[in-house]
Amino acid sequence: MNYQDLAKLIIDKVGGEKNVKSLTHCATRLRFNLKDDQNTDEQSLKNTSGIMGVVNKGGQYQVIIGSDVGNVYKEIVKQTNISSEREEEKTEDKRSTFAKVIDVITGIFTPILPAITAAGMLKAVLSLLVVFKVLTTESQSYQIMNFMADAAFYFLPILLAASSAQKFKANMFLAMMVGGILLHPNFAAMVTAAKESGAAIQLFGLPISAVSYSSSVIPIILSVWFMSYVEPLADKVSPKAIKFFSKPLITIFIVGTVSLVVLGPIGYMISDAISNGITALESVSPWIVPLLVGTFTPLLVATGTHYGLVPIGINNRMTTGYDTVIYPGMLASNVSQGAAAIGVGIKTKDSSVKQLAFSAGLTGLFGITEPALYGVNLRYKTPLYAAMIGGAAGGLFMGIFRTRNFSGGSPGLLTLPSYIGDNTLSFFYYACIGAAISIIVTFIATLILYKDPVAEETSENVSSDSTTTKNTKVNFSGASIISPLQGTLHNLKQVDDGMFSEEILGQGVAIEPSEGKVVSPVNGTISAVFDSKHAIGITSDDGIELLIHVGIDTVQLNGEGYEYSVEKDQKVQIGDKLIEFDLKGIKAKGFKTITPVVITNSAELGDILIANEGAITFSEEIIKVMK
Structure with a gap:
């Protein structure tokens, strides 16, 4: 499946474009904010080639793609208007507070990670050059590379302002301006002078803390969050004729003032408290947090x-x-x-x-x-x-x-x-x-x-005197597998067990039986029997290795309700009775009786064709193996 088709399928299975409030992506995942996460087809997504998994946690519906996520994201953007700024419908957010907080943190920090990573790696390279005496800290080359690396850290509030504005639905450029206010060289000079002289910094009599906000994290996030409330109010009170001028003026004046006087110092104190807390924890037991x-x-x-x-x-x-x-x-x-x-x-x-x-x-x-x-x-x-x-x-x-x-x-x-x-x-x-x-x-x-799944099940359930036969070399032009049960044929993905539904054990089908009898689907040899009698292994004369597993988790019955009609290494023909089982009794004990029929050596074979779902009888073909 190509990126275009995969993007189209994903949008369809998450409930369509109208169900998506916003979308971003990290290194491996598409991260959707959905209006209704119940309006999705999660099973279809999980079963789609190119999708590794689906996680609905932390307030986000996450589709795990892998390293190709960027290409899939671009295709979604091309096919939809999800990435554009538009007025979203007001819907009730039923997520927990914790989920909302995690969603906000993820949405703010995910977009800036490339810049932080680039700066960090540049710093690491520079450190290596100094340690191995390629450069000295006094050289111009060092100083230039150093400020290049420091740029993302020093101007971190501006980067966070942009991503926070996207998350809080505020004007990005006004938010970046607030970041610039906190970092302005004149304000930094005033802070330095105030620290040296002990003089106060005031704005119309309001005290401003002598705090430097370069490389800070929390102050700008609080400021942009505050802006998301001020900006709509400024829009509301601004006369229509001058709104173009008055709205940004009111927004910046209020947010800039409150940021310098209240929110900036609060954010600084929170950051300092976190740092002091980590330091205190380290002084007591420095190994606890890294261990956890x-x-x-x-x-x-x-x-x-x-x-x-x-x-x-x-x-x-x-x-x-x-x-x-x-x-x-x-x-x-x-x-x-x-x-x-x-x-x-x-x-x-x-x-x-x-x-x-x-x-x-x-x-x-x-x-x-x-x-x-x-x-x-x-x-x-x-x-x-x-x-x-x-x-x-x-x-x-x-x-x-x-x-x-x-x-x-x-x-x-x-x-x-x-x-x-x-x-x-x-x-x-x-x-x-x-x-x-x-x-x-x-x-x-x-x-x-x-342990490999097949080997693990065998080792737990096969009797001490029973061992599977060695793989027979596959050499055939084609083979048919007849239904071993009577009932309803299903796709293997319908089985509520990842070992079968994800085809970990191999390709095959599943049958919901209507009669408690299993017959041989091929001419061959019984290659594995189990103490619990809930499953049986057969190797066909063509070298196809089959596992018939009657029910899900039925190994827990320890053989109750099951009876073998054959022994290990016994030769069997199509239609020979293999197992009898108490269909009603197994269901009454709360176990599902859907029966996977799996080709465990699928990787060694050619194309494997599966019959259509529906009613099936003992004499009908369910699988065709091609050369």
Whole structure:
């Protein structure tokens, strides 16, 4: 599917353009604000090729695309008017306060991350040049590169003013003007003079705190939020004949004054309090926060709330010059996600999973974890646990040694130079060691915990004297698979079990049985039987490996209601009875009886054609395997 088709499908499945209030994107996700998140077809989105997953958390409807998200976003913008400024319908926002706050933070900080990342990496390169004596701090080249890197940090209030205005629906250029007021050189000179002389700064008798707002975060956000209320009032009270002049005049005068007198100092105090709180926590137990961040960041990423940590890390760097809690912990977590996926890639025997795991794992090591998280780790669970263990280990190490991050960026191996600063490589070494600990611990834990789904089920349920036969070499020009049950044929995606619906075990169909009998769909050999008798494996004479799994989670019945009619290694013909089961009794116990019929060696075969959904009998063809 191309970007154009994918964009069109996504808009349709999120309820159409009229259901979208706003749209932005980060490194891997489309982030929708929807008017009604119940008016979506989430299952269709999840089942669409090119979409890794869907998350409805933190006040946003997030469609995970991966590294191609920018191209899909551009196509959506081309096809719709979603990105343009327009009057939106007033709808009741039923989200929780927490969801609203996370949505605001995400919307403000996501657009400015490229500038912050560029500045951070430029700072890291400059630090390397100084450490290896390519440049000196007195050289003009150093000074020019330094102010180039400092630009995004120093003028951070103006960048935040622009993104905040978009989020709060205020005029972007007036908001940037407020940022300019807080940063104006004349005001900075007045602040310096006031600090030196102890004299007060006043505006019509109103006291203005002698505070510098360069590199600050909270003051400008509060100011633009305040502007979003002042601007409509200014529009209302301005005479129509002079509104073009009076509206911006009233807005800037009120917002500028309140920002300098009230909101700026309040924001500064909040920033200072956060910084002092982190410092106090460090003095008691410096390892606690990096340990927690390293452990639980995957869960925050899964819910889309990890951007709530970003402002804390930025605030720490802006107030103290470095961050020792958020970014080191996220570094440990991100590389662990990548290592877990690579561990799956090494251990799995499924070629399609192997390819996905290696690709997503490398991306995770470099700081973009969504492909690894959604494509592999959450999918199989045990790699996620391994990543949390490794993230905790790396976060603990970096917390104990108070590893300092000086310039941010997307936490991963590519941003390790952002730990170079204070004219030393010590923190860079600590970050490298912490990342290595995370990778090694996660990798080992993954190799221990992860098992391929088929192998895992077999090891838990096959009797001690039963083992699956070795794969038979597939060599045929084509083969048919007859229905092993009578009932209703469904697409495999209708099965409420990710192992089957996501085709992790292989391609196939599902049948809702109307009779409690399973017959052989092929001529072949019984290759696997189970103590619970709820499933059976068959290898056809053509080398097709089939798994018939009667019901979902029915292994919990421990064989109650099931009876085998064949034994392992027994030869069978099409139509031979394999299993009898108590259809009504299984349903009465609350279990679903829909039965997946899966080709577990799908990757080794040619095209697999599936019959249309509907009523099916024992004698009808359900799958056609082509050469």
